[in-house]
Amino acid sequence: MADDSSGHEAPTRRDYMKYGGAVIGGGLLAGCAGQSESSATPNQTSTETATATATDTETETSPEEGPYTVEMFPVGEVEFESVPESVTTYSMAWADMVISLGQADKLQTDRLSGPTLFYDRFDIDYDRNWPPLWQDGGMPKEVFYEHDPDAFLIDPNLIQAWDNNWDDSDIEEIESNVAPFFGCMNRRFRNGWQKEMGYSEKAPSMLEAFDKVGTVLDERDRVDAWFDLHESLQTEVQSRLPDDGDTPSIGLINSGSSPEKGEFYVLYLEDDGYEMKPYRDLGLVDDDAFAGFETGQYGKTDYETLLEADPDVIVVHWGITTGTVTWGGDGAFDAQKFREKFVTPMEEHEVGSQLTAVQNGRVIPGPTAEQGPLINAFQTELTARLFYPEEFGEIDFESPLDVPEEDQLFDRQRVRDIINGNI
Incomplete structure (x- = not known):
């Protein structure tokens, strides 16, 4: 995850997007071919412990103080006027973060990925009656207006990589007219555009990203509870490995x-x-x-x-x-x-x-x-x-x-x- 310990001003989203569509466009779907869920669309330690506290808290403000900011690679420092009441995402990992925080009612997505397997055990459901972000081989800008959430938990670089009709000006248009982007393609780092922009060194881990989403949604107690559960699970497993x-x-x-x-x-x-x-x-x-x-x-x-x-x-x-x-x-x-x-x-x-x-x-x-x-x-x-x-x-x-x-x-x-x- 990005960690500016030099005392310099925290980078903005524009700083992180400096490569633009010309660089990232060549990485379309690289490494994703063959995935049955996503084929129609496009160095960490051996044990990730539950110590993913925010490393850039000095650049962040509290949701209780009114407008507040949260920083994360690659979107930089993002300002929220208030705690989002609705969020749109394409990634089921980021959707799971929202659901884990007890905020399934805020989730706007058409994606279906194993809810019966995981969520029905806890009587969790969410509204999937939303227009798909991925349509006809691209991500039409109109559908982002149609969702009209308070935040997009989506990596804007990923949108430009998957759909070459998008450039920085389109991202800025959606941020100005609809909602900010706050996401990172941190599932894997095989794509050329990710390598160019240093994702493997800068992208947050799953727990670090979850910590950031929890800050955005003002759910610190639930985040800490999940960290405790994760640490307890890891400790139990590690103690019993042959x-x-x-x-x-x-x-x-x-x-x-x-x-x-x-x-x-x-x-x-x-x-x-x-x-x-x-x-x-x-x-x-x-x-x-x-x-x-x-x-x-x-x-x-x-x-x-x-x-x-x-x-x-x-x-x-x-x-x-x-x-x-x-x-x-x-x-x-x-x-x-x-x-x-x-x-x-x-x-x-x-x-x-x-x-x-x-x-x-x-x-x-x-x-x-x-x-x-x-x-x-x-x-x-x-x-x-x-x-x-x-x-x-x-x-x-x-x-x-x-x-x-x-x-x-x-x-x-x-x-x-x-x-x-x-x-």
């Missing part, structure tokens, strides 16, 4: 892969950004079977490369939330459809059937990429059970998030209490 180093080699493929066609999109556990947070936190980065392997654009590869790497386990990224969402379902994981799409084609393929993971029945659904505090808590627990079942318990792959109470690594009632404000 120290023998005997973990399986992991081959992570995107859920947009097509085993039937022999097309796979490889992902790397070492990648920065919040999507790999569960793997980092459980010390699994060194178990990446694909580390060092050359792949094509967006990590595209084939059965022969998979066989050369021959991972002990093949994990389908986004697997638990793409069971039926993109196939016309309600968001709940569907084990039969997962098997039909990913497992059976591998078993029936001449080369695929030779894979160790296939022969041992270890082609499994993995965590979703999009996660704020609530989803991450479930996914930390899920990942621990995926790779250390002897210690954390076996998973029922018919319902991967259903965990016997004695094996639960965090208190579900505590989550409910935080969301409901019973802190």
Whole structure:
């Protein structure tokens, strides 16, 4: 996250946007090909601890003081006249931040990403009857007026990268006529425009971004409660991780892969950004079977490369939330459809059937990429059970998030209490 400790004036949004559309436009969708949720659209420590307090508090003012400012890369210092009563976002991770703060009623989005899997457990719902931001291969400016929120939790650089009809003047127009942008594309940093602008060094982690959103929404008590829950969960997991180093080699493929066609999109556990947070936190980065392997654009590869790497386990990224969402379902994981799409084609393929993971029945659904505090808590627990079942318990792959109470690594009632404000 940006940290100006030199005493110089905090950078503004214009400072962070200095590269403009000409630089970032070439990064359109890089690294996102094949994701079943987003294919239609476009160096941290091993354990991210719950110490993500604001590093630029000297540049911020309190919502209780009337107009207030919050600073974050890449948007710089953003002023809010009052606490937003409505927010629009495209990222389900940033939506999860809002939901985790008990503010689901403020959320304006059309996105559907596993709400049955996560949110129905707490009777959480939000209005998805909003026009999609992504339409006909772009993000029409008119739809931003139509949403008309008090804040856009969206990275303005991402809009310009995905839609070359946008430039800095369009961003400024929306900020002047509708609402400020306050977001960061911090899921991964593969795109050329992100590298040009130093995202891997400057972008906030998931918890740092959550801290900032909590400041914007004036929810300090809930933020602190989530930090406590996150730290408690991490402490519990870390204290029980086996120290023998005997973990399986992991081959992570995107859920947009097509085993039937022999097309796979490889992902790397070492990648920065919040999507790999569960793997980092459980010390699994060194178990990446694909580390060092050359792949094509967006990590595209084939059965022969998979066989050369021959991972002990093949994990389908986004697997638990793409069971039926993109196939016309309600968001709940569907084990039969997962098997039909990913497992059976591998078993029936001449080369695929030779894979160790296939022969041992270890082609499994993995965590979703999009996660704020609530989803991450479930996914930390899920990942621990995926790779250390002897210690954390076996998973029922018919319902991967259903965990016997004695094996639960965090208190579900505590989550409910935080969301409901019973802190």
